[in-house]
Amino acid sequence: MAVVGLSWVLATVLGALPFIFAGVDRSPSIRLDEENNAPLVYDFDSFFGSHWIELEPLDPVQFEVISRLVDSPLGARGRSIPDLIKESRYPNAGEVLGKLATSNSLWEEVLIFEDPLKEEKDWVCLKWVRMTIADALFESQSGFSTTGATVISDLENPRLVPHCILFWRSSTHFLGGLGIIVLFVVVLGQGSAGKALMRAEMPGPTKDGAMARMQQSAWLFAGIYCALNFVLAVILMCLGLTTFDAFCHAFGTMATGGFSTYNGSVGSFQSAAIDYTIILFMILAGTNFTLLYLCLLRQPGKLLADVEWRTYMGIILVVTGLVMCFGIANNDFPAETFAEKVSDSFRYGLFQVVAIVTTTGYGTHDFDAWNHCARGMLFALMFVGGCAGSTGGG
Incomplete structure (x- = not known):
């Protein structure tokens, strides 16, 4: 673990160098x-x-x-x-x-x-x-740890923050999410319970050693993570995003980090299709990657039978329903017709609930202007996080 810690510090320092050398304004x-x-x-x-x-x-x-x-x-x-x-x-x-x-x-x-x-x-x-050296280190660590906090005020002016820096900034999310998945496998494999789980759920002869099995699991999970990033980026490009924006937001979504290339986050796109697509992949990013792998093995029943995943989805659905009810009652989603109110409350409420419970942090609506009950529930969700073995839960 000392090596892991040292590597993390080294990555933070190296990750800060592009911000310093590019002279980014914050x-x-x-x-x-x-x-x-x-x-x-x-x-x-x-x-x-x-x-x-x-x-x-x-x-x-x-x-x-x-x-x-x-x-x-x-x-x-x-x-x-x-x-x-x-x-x-x-x-x-x-x-x-x-x-x-x-x-x-x-x-x-x-x-x-x-x-x-x-x-x-x-x-x-x-x-x-x-940006000072401290600012650059903060931005780097925020990216690698998939925290998503930033010191940069204006992301849309290329004179202040070049696109290459924005891409590197989002890439730290991708690398950080990948590191979380691999670290989960390493930590899981240390205990007897983790080894038993791997023997039960990972393919391969039982005579394989623990190290070989952990390496196999790490490669499998990393492959799933990279594939989901690529699939999401392709879908976003089909929905009208540029290649640059699609990959940056795919990295931020699957790592549950939340770095965007726009000041208004995902809300800048003003697209329901993009919102629902990112919602789906945020939910996947907050799901245990072992369960996602079992789904690929055509065993979706294990996903549905998992108590943690059912609790995770139950929290999302219940809180979304409550946010919708309180939002409609307090006119947080003004619209001409009641049907439009319901549609908007579901779209914005679900997005914000999923973004917060998975610790992604993307935004499509100013939830700070919502009623006190809705904001209180969103605040409580910040203490929940995603499932174990996900980029949102670690």
């Missing part, structure tokens, strides 16, 4: 506090102490204009001055930003009055903060 250089209107601005020249410097509170007009810029739907590209004037309803928005830029050297550094793509005039954007 977040805007301004943070706003609505309580006192005092902004935190990143000091790019600071080498010691905190990089975030608290400046004097902004007046209401300045705060509104800066808020619109920080929350720009175009992310790091910023906004045109006419759009800022329209959204903030202040005709002097451009002058406000100009005065801020001349009032302080920090403001002057973080406010850039040009379009990064050189396509538009009268433009303003924010300078973004690059």
Whole structure:
């Protein structure tokens, strides 16, 4: 196990190198506090102490204009001055930003009055903060451990995060999920109960040694895992995704990690077919891979007879039903007809329940705006996880 731990540390360090060498930008250089209107601005020249410097509170007009810029739907590209004037309803928005830029050297550094793509005039954007070594290590470990937490704010701007980095980021999920499956076989094979299970459920002569049987099991499970990744990617491509998006989301789904290539996660696709496809494969990823192998041997009865799997599916169905009922009652899924409400509540409710119980973390709907009961049940699901021997349960 010491070798496994050392390998994990080495993988984390090596996995962080692409983020560092590519110079990935992670977040805007301004943070706003609505309580006192005092902004935190990143000091790019600071080498010691905190990089975030608290400046004097902004007046209401300045705060509104800066808020619109920080929350720009175009992310790091910023906004045109006419759009800022329209959204903030202040005709002097451009002058406000100009005065801020001349009032302080920090403001002057973080406010850039040009379009990064050189396509538009009268433009303003924010300078973004690059990933530090700690950020890169965090992103790497989050990927390999299939946690899915991230420090990157804007995934859709290739100037900030190149597609090759996004693909590597998703690949850490694939490798991490593969490692979990193989580690499960190794740990399972250590005890007498695990060896008995392997003798009962893995093919091969009984005279084979424990090591040979574990190697055989590891190859089988790894093959199933890789095949499911490939099948899901092909299906997603058939549903309209690019090869890049299809494989990145397949890696995030089967590893139950949740890294996406879009800020809006899977919800960015606005496709029911894609949602239900990913739901199916998240359920498979949360299922014991031994049971999936037995299904390939035409023994689906063992899957249906497994108490853990039936409990797993029962939790998904019951909680989805409750989320639907509370959601419809509290109008969490507004629609023109009752049938559309039921359809939307089932689609979004089932997706979110499966994504959370399997620890995948993908999203298609803003469940933070749902009623308290639904959010409470989703919170409770975070303590459940997938079945033993799955990428969601380990």
